[in-house]
Amino acid sequence: xxxxxxxxxxxxxxxxxxxxxxAACGPKQNRAPSAITESAxxxxxxxxxxxxxxxxxxxxxxxxxDNEANNSYxxxxxxxxxxxxxxxxxxxxxxxxxxxxxxxxxxxxxIPEFVQANSVGLTAFLETNLVNFFHWVNHSKDAGLEVTQxxxxxxxxxxxxxxxxxxxDPGTLIFSRSASSLNGVDLKGVYxxxxxxxxxxxQWVAIVDQExxxxxTAYDSSLNGNNVAxxxxxxxxxSREINRGASQTVPSMVNQNVRNxxxxxxxxxxxxxxxxxxxxxxxxxxxxLGYQLKDIGGxxxxxxxxxxxxxxxxxxxxxVFCETPNIGDIICPANKxxxxxD
Amino acid sequence: xxxxxxxxxxxxxxxxxxxxxxKTALLKAQxxxxxxxxxxxxxxxxDIIKSNERQGIEK
Numbered sequence: 044x045x046x047x048x049x050x051x052x053x054x055x056x057x058x059x060x061x062x063x064x065x066a067a068c069g070p071k072q073n074r075a076p077s078a079i080t081e082s083a084x085x086x087x088x089x090x091x092x093x094x095x096x097x098x099x100x101x102x103x104x105x106x107x108x109d110n111e112a113n114n115s116y117x118x119x120x121x122x123x124x125x126x127x128x129x130x131x132x133x134x135x136x137x138x139x140x141x142x143x144x145x146x147x148x149x150x151x152x153x154i155p156e157f158v159q160a161n162s163v164g165l166t167a168f169l170e171t172n173l174v175n176f177f178h179w180v181n182h183s184k185d186a187g188l189e190v191t192q193x194x195x196x197x198x199x200x201x202x203x204x205x206x207x208x209x210x211x212d213p214g215t216l217i218f219s220r221s222a223s224s225l226n227g228v229d230l231k232g233v234y235x236x237x238x239x240x241x242x243x244x245x246q247w248v249a250i251v252d253q254e255x256x257x258x259x260t261a262y263d264s265s266l267n268g269n270n271v272a273x274x275x276x277x278x279x280x281x282s283r284e285i286n287r288g289a290s291q292t293v294p295s296m297v298n299q300n301v302r303n304x305x306x307x308x309x310x311x312x313x314x315x316x317x318x319x320x321x322x323x324x325x326x327x328x329x330x331x332l333g334y335q336l337k338d339i340g341g342x343x344x345x346x347x348x349x350x351x352x353x354x355x356x357x358x359x360x361x362x363v364f365c366e367t368p369n370i371g372d373i374i375c376p377a378n379k380x381x382x383x384x385d
Numbered sequence: 386x387x388x389x390x391x392x393x394x395x396x397x398x399x400x401x402x403x404x405x406x407x408k409t410a411l412l413k414a415q416x417x418x419x420x421x422x423x424x425x426x427x428x429x430x431x432d433i434i435k436s437n438e439r440q441g442i443e444k
Contacts, residue, residue, distance in 0.1 A: 178415045229420040259418045
């Protein structure tokens with residue numbers, strides 16, 4: 044049997060993926076099983092997790108052998124258009140990329156080996172989808188990083204941009220912009236942290252959601268359209284933001300939640316940034332598919348269960364987002380060595 | 386190489402799609418910090434613009 048990536052992914056959708064998608068999209072911080080859904084059948088999380096891992100290990104081994112034989116990944120890109128039809132109608136007629144998470148240690152362990160063993164095709168796939176999933180990884184290379192180095196990029200944003208701004212270091216600025224609408228486009232309420240300590244030709248900015256603290260983007264604002272760093276472009280970035288209604292603020296006026304997240308020295312707490320960024324990224328993807336989270340609410344699980352098997356799944360090893368591993372948590376099971384793939 | 390014409394990623398979105406391509410226009414728009422729903426709407430607009438362009442070429 045030739046097992047394509049789509050088939051591989053579809054096999055680990057059931058309980059794990061459904062719960063994880065709900066947990067990642069839902070408004071609650073508590074990711075314990077009881078917070079996922081009240082109507083779901085009672086399951087044994089440990090048993091489910093173990094079964095998922097056994098299945099994944101089997102699938103992984105099968106994929107490795109199949110790919111060695113035919114070097115086929117079954118990879119297809121996301122459709123370029125999303126027609127105004129229901130999600131179910133759409134996925135029945137098209138191959139659709141569904142973002143999802145899989146909290147499986149075998150998968151987390153397997154990815155680096157899989158990338159090494161199949162470097163060309165799978166690396167290209169991961170890079171393409173990471174760029175689509177987290178917008179800010181588009182700017183990783185300007186920081187000298189690969190797109191897969193998520194945590195290193197976030198550390199750079201934390202240590203090199205946001206924290207200096209929150210300390211009020213010389214050469215830093217903070218702008219605040221309330222949620223607004225521009226030409227019918229809804230702009231989020233954001234902070235723009237600016238660090239020009241390295242000069243106007245090396246002015247990095249980080250755009251952070253005012254409420255959640257999620258990183259929306261971070262980039263070198265000195266780079267112009269030709270990717271050349273200039274002081275003129277750096278100044279334009281500031282003037283554009285002011286024209287959109289932003290005003291300068293001071294560290295003490297920044298939302299306490301944002302300060303807590305970005306100034307935390309506890310690496311476990313810092314994973315909140317990834318979690319909040321993940322929620323934003325997932326909302327974008329779901330919106331692209333015609334979803335409105337507010338409309339589907341608790342019905343997302345049932346929608347996912349009815350999806351046909353003709354669709355593509357993007358799996359993210361969710362273990363890296365775990366703040367507090369717990370044996371009763373299917374996202375972050377205890378007694379596992381969390382591993383960051385970069 | 387001359388610098389591309391400066392365009393606003395939101396107010397000149399349509400022009401950006403035509404001048405810079407849909408992907409670049411969407412990336413620039415995301416750097417402003419827009420809502421997920423608006424981003425989806427911009428993507429739909431970009432698809433329509435590119436589709437119209439293709440049809441124009443084919444005709």
